[in-house]
Amino acid sequence: MEALRTPDERFENLHGYAFQPHYLDSLPGYEGLRLHYLDEGPVDAEKVFLCLHGNPTWSYLWRRMIPIITAAGHRVVAPDLFGYGRSDKPVDPEVHSFDFHRGTVTALIEALDLDRITLTVHEWGGTVGLTVPPAMPERFSGLFVMSTLLATGRPLPEGYRDWKRISAEDEDLNVRAVMARTNRILNFGECNAYGAPFPDARYKTALRVVPSLIPAADDAPGAALSREALAWLGEAWRGSGVMMFGARDPLIGQRRMMELVNAIPSMADPFVFEHVGHFTPEWGDEFTVRALQVLAEQDAIRAAAEDQDDADGDGDGGDAPDGPGGDG
Numbered sequence: 001m002e003a004l005r006t007p008d009e010r011f012e013n014l015h016g017y018a019f020q021p022h023y024l025d026s027l028p029g030y031e032g033l034r035l036h037y038l039d040e041g042p043v044d045a046e047k048v049f050l051c052l053h054g055n056p057t058w059s060y061l062w063r064r065m066i067p068i069i070t071a072a073g074h075r076v077v078a079p080d081l082f083g084y085g086r087s088d089k090p091v092d093p094e095v096h097s098f099d100f101h102r103g104t105v106t107a108l109i110e111a112l113d114l115d116r117i118t119l120t121v122h123e124w125g126g127t128v129g130l131t132v133p134p135a136m137p138e139r140f141s142g143l144f145v146m147s148t149l150l151a152t153g154r155p156l157p158e159g160y161r162d163w164k165r166i167s168a169e170d171e172d173l174n175v176r177a178v179m180a181r182t183n184r185i186l187n188f189g190e191c192n193a194y195g196a197p198f199p200d201a202r203y204k205t206a207l208r209v210v211p212s213l214i215p216a217a218d219d220a221p222g223a224a225l226s227r228e229a230l231a232w233l234g235e236a237w238r239g240s241g242v243m244m245f246g247a248r249d250p251l252i253g254q255r256r257m258m259e260l261v262n263a264i265p266s267m268a269d270p271f272v273f274e275h276v277g278h279f280t281p282e283w284g285d286e287f288t289v290r291a292l293q294v295l296a297e298q299d300a301i302r303a304a305a306e307d308q309d310d311a312d313g314d315g316d317g318g319d320a321p322d323g324p325g326g327d328g
Helices: 066-071 098-112 124-129 158-169 175-182 188-195 205-213 223-235 254-263 280-311
Strands: 021-024 035-040 048-052 075-079 117-122 140-146 240-246 271-273
Touching: 035 066, 035 098, 048 098, 048 124, 066 075, 066 280, 075 098, 098 124, 098 205, 117 124, 117 280, 124 205, 140 280, 158 205, 175 188, 223 254, 240 254, 240 280, 271 280
Parallel strands: 048 075, 048 117, 117 140, 140 240, 240 271
Antiparallel strands: 021 035, 035 075
């Protein structure tokens, strides 16, 4: 498989991104490709926040949130999906598929043997990532969801259809300019950092292809998995959960994101920020502490309920689920 690797010097002295790189060269099913990920905080932490970025971003997206999460004693693992960041970039558009990117997530979880995962997702990272817990429920305990949707085959929102068209038509998408136009809080160095992994059009195959991979028809690849995941999250998921999004998100819109919140009974009331657009994690220093508090409160309530069940003699394991997500 032909793939490009962005030169290391492109990642030197990036604004706010002084994290140690980690690599996996031998993920099963992805031999010959090198995956980059961040791994911050204590390895033996009680919780692991697995952060999955969207398009056209990469693990740089999480730079504001990582220090806050690790300061609370948690571990953060944030990969660059193939085609993004410091990970290798397959140049053949046919390589990129819903299953290709979803499989990267499951392979990473198994390679690092992650459990007690709080799945932390944005946009494309949520579209593929939220289909993973039903396949390995024993590894997940929480959901931290931002500006995303489970694409079950319904028509996509108009804003996302426009983004899909723009991405496909622009062979050399100017990532720096996209981030500058849509995130007025970013400085020049931050906008440049988002474009760092993509020196020229050859490195941008994923940027062009991934928006078209979001299932928009019942028989589209990934649509059935997404329907199954939505049903499972509504019926079997018992872990904690919180969703945050911007009222000014032009791609997905509040209605579709509220539908996702309402479909998952254990989700807390969402945080909706009037001044925020699509790239919610860029405002992470405003809301991450609040999100951690909500998740911790939910965990405490669930633990107290489980203790009460044990005290009442109902915790003998007869019909108890294997984890927060049940037995799948």
